[in-house]
Amino acid sequence: MKLIVGLGNPGGKFRGTRHNIGFAVIDELARRGGVAFDAAPVEALVAKVRGADPVLLAKPMTFMNASGEAVGGLARYFKIELADVLVIVDEAQLPLGKLRARARGSAGGHNGLKSLIAHLGEQFARLRIGVGRGGQQRDLADHVLARFDDDERAIIEDSIGRAADAVERFVEDGLAATMNRFNRKTDAGSGKPEAEDGNEDN
Numbered sequence: 001m002k003l004i005v006g007l008g009n010p011g012g013k014f015r016g017t018r019h020n021i022g023f024a025v026i027d028e029l030a031r032r033g034g035v036a037f038d039a040a041p042v043e044a045l046v047a048k049v050r051g052a053d054p055v056l057l058a059k060p061m062t063f064m065n066a067s068g069e070a071v072g073g074l075a076r077y078f079k080i081e082l083a084d085v086l087v088i089v090d091e092a093q094l095p096l097g098k099l100r101a102r103a104r105g106s107a108g109g110h111n112g113l114k115s116l117i118a119h120l121g122e123q124f125a126r127l128r129i130g131v132g133r134g135g136q137q138r139d140l141a142d143h144v145l146a147r148f149d150d151d152e153r154a155i156i157e158d159s160i161g162r163a164a165d166a167v168e169r170f171v172e173d174g175l176a177a178t179m180n181r182f183n184r185k186t187d188a189g190s191g192k193p194e195a196e197d198g199n200e201d202n
Contacts, residue, residue, distance in 0.1 A: 001054045002171050003080045004029065005071050006088045007112040010061045018131035019064060019144040021160065022088040025129070026057050028164045033057075042073030055171055056080070064112040068119030075120065085124045086170050088163060089113060092144055094130030096152055097159035099166060101127045101179045125175050127182075129163055131156075 006022030014020050030037065033049035035057070040046040043062050049055040056078060060070035075085060089112060094100060104122045107113035116124065131144065132152070148156050166182040 001056055001078060001080055001084065003056050003058060003071075003075060003078070003085045004088070004167055004171075005058045005060065005067075005074075005085065007064060007067050007090070008059065009064050010059075014145070016147045017145050018090050018092075018148065021090045021129050021131060021156070023059050024160050025088045025163045025167065026059050028160055029055075029057055029167055032164065032168075040070075040074060041077050042070050044070040044074060046074070053171060064115075066115055067112045068115035068117070071116055072119035082120060082124050085120070086167060086175075087113070087116060087124060087126045088167070089126055089128055090131045090144060091128035092131055092133050092140060094128060094132075096130050096132040097155040098130035099127065099159065099163055099182045100130075101125065101166060101170075101175065101183055103175055103179075125170070127163060127166055127170075127178075129159055 004026065006024070006026035008014065008020035008023035030047045033047070035047040035049055037045040037047045037059070040058070043060065045059045045061060047057045049057065056074070058071070058074055060067045062070050071087070074080070075082070089110060091100070091110070093108070103125055105126065106122065107117055113126070133143065162182065166178050169181055170178045
């Protein structure tokens, strides 16, 4: 079984914010799979997509800073190996809509990842989705807890769909294939993919 986790904060006041893009991707995957969410044995909502390799979609209902408690509990309860865990998370240091999958890494200042690392260690895959940084004068916490601007919505809706595609590739073909396909950008001049820029592990 694969465990696919989207990070976010529970409650209507956080719906649609940059910090909750992980929830949005999980909701899209549930829509594609035709499944509904139920309460879990830990503080999370889960939905199971049946198949040859079942997939457990999860949204921790702890707040972001305590995400590791729920995810660690789910992994233990369902006996899921870390190699079968993928966490979807917002990334303010990536351009809006850019995807980046990684096999491991540090928290990079993200409090949800800090909590996960405290409970699971660093050896779990993560899919970061760029939500932009905003103006440097803007407080980062305010930025990620804000909703997307009108002129950003088309980009972010597209990235949610591509992130769901990336998760499906992870489930079917593994992380290496996911990284090869989605950690790339398209050269607008040629229409051909070119190598990803940067090589940080965050």
